[in-house]
Amino acid sequence: MIDAMLKLGQAPEPTPFDIPGSTGQFQIQILNEDTAKGVVTSIIHLPPGSRIPAHVHRAGSEMHYILDGDLIDGGVEFGPGAFLTHPAGTVHGPHESRNGARVLTVQQWQSHDGRFDFNIADVECAS
DSSP: OOOHHHHHSSSSOOOEETTTOOOOOOOEEEEETTTTTEEEEEEEETTTTTOOOOOOOOOOOOEEEEEOOOOOTEOOOOTOOOOEEETTTTTTEEEEEESSSEEEEEOOEETEEEEEEEOOOOSOOOO
């Protein structure tokens, strides 16, 4: 379904997205922002060799579905079709990708007034 939307041009173009403490040029496609229901759905594009440090979101949980590529979460590698969840307040990551990935992400509302609820963890998760 998502790939069909992308092929038909119904999804927005990926735009650059800065993630604090990360390495790599990330892009994001915001598919839906529903402030009334408190949900954001997006596709995060992780470039090959990228890394997002271990972090926590205090404002809400998030879910990830790997569309393609590889995602390493806390040292465990996942491929297409894998589904991960992270409850609010739980340290997760670091997230890495050897060859690049597209990850469908659904989050409880985590931004307000241009600020994103992304807090680098004091201690990295064990790999």
